[in-house]
Amino acid sequence: MPELADFQDRFAASLTDDPPPDAPAGLKVYRNTIAQGLIEVLAGAYPTVQRLMGEAWFAAEALAFARVHPPVSPVLADYGEGFPLFLHRITAEGRGWIAEVARLDRAWTEAHIAADAEPLAEPDFDQVPTLHPAARLLAFGLPAVTLWRLNRPPAPVLAKAIQPDWVPQACLVSRPADEVIVTDLDEDALAFLTACLAGATFGEAAVALLEQHPDADLAGLVARLLAAGAFAEPAR
Incomplete structure (x- = not known):
């Protein structure tokens, strides 16, 4: 039924494009709703960005995003994946850190809705580990983790006035049980995890780390990653 398909396409377009002046009032109300x-939905997925930038600013950016990136799935929990990249366009205004904080908000949402899997309990140093479905590794060129922690609701006060040390940070977002957690990663942990994700076995990643950093606390590092649920038990 080409007529029906054409009508559906035009109706869907009218919900995101500016409607003509003679559009029915009901359509305008539906479009605004x-x-x-x-x-x-975006405010629920990016609460830290909204708190940092204010509700009015966030609503304007979210509306601009929604008009060019309407949902493609009825599962609205998945909506907004491209919002951090969308926010990168304001980097020239000196606020590129907003997009980095948004990346962490998105990683939290993805970890929250990710598939369940049994976290790895004991490493096999001859095995290439599998990242847990809920785990996300993020590296930033600025203190995005600190900014996120200070301002992520339900933080008791708006803390954006606090000026953290402007240094690179990295973290692991994971869900070892029923709660999403964010674990800070130092240079050693980041190097070890990066090697594992590149296809190294636990043993190979450990050797590479110790060659570069002989004083690294390998046992403590692996214990922290296991406690954070970084890896999944291999399929049986």
Whole structure:
């Protein structure tokens, strides 16, 4: 039924494009309701960004995003994956850190809705580890983890006035049980995890780390990663 398909396409476009002046009032109301719903979905997915930048600023950016990136799935929990990249366009305004904080908000959401899997309990140093489905490794060129922690609701106060040391940071977002956690990663932990994700076995990653950093606390590092649920038990 080409007529029906054409009508559906035009109707869907009218919900994101600016409607013509003679558009029915009901369509405008429906369009505004959908727009407000998408703003609320994005606010729920990026609460730290909203708190840092304010509700009015966030609503304007979320609406601009929704108009060019409407949902492609009925599962709204997945919506907004591209929002951090969308926010990168304001880097020239000296606020590129907003997009980095947004990356961490998104990683939290992805970890929260990721598939369940049994966390690895004991490493096999001859094995190439599998990252847990809920685990996300993030590295930043600025203190995005600190900014995120200070301002992620339900943080008791808006702490953006605090100026953290402007240094690179890295973290692991994971869900070892029923709660999403964010674990800070130092240079050693980041190097070890990066090697594992590149296809190294536990043993190979350990040797490479100790060659570069002989004083590294390998046992403590592996214990922290296991406690954080970084890896999944191999399929049986």
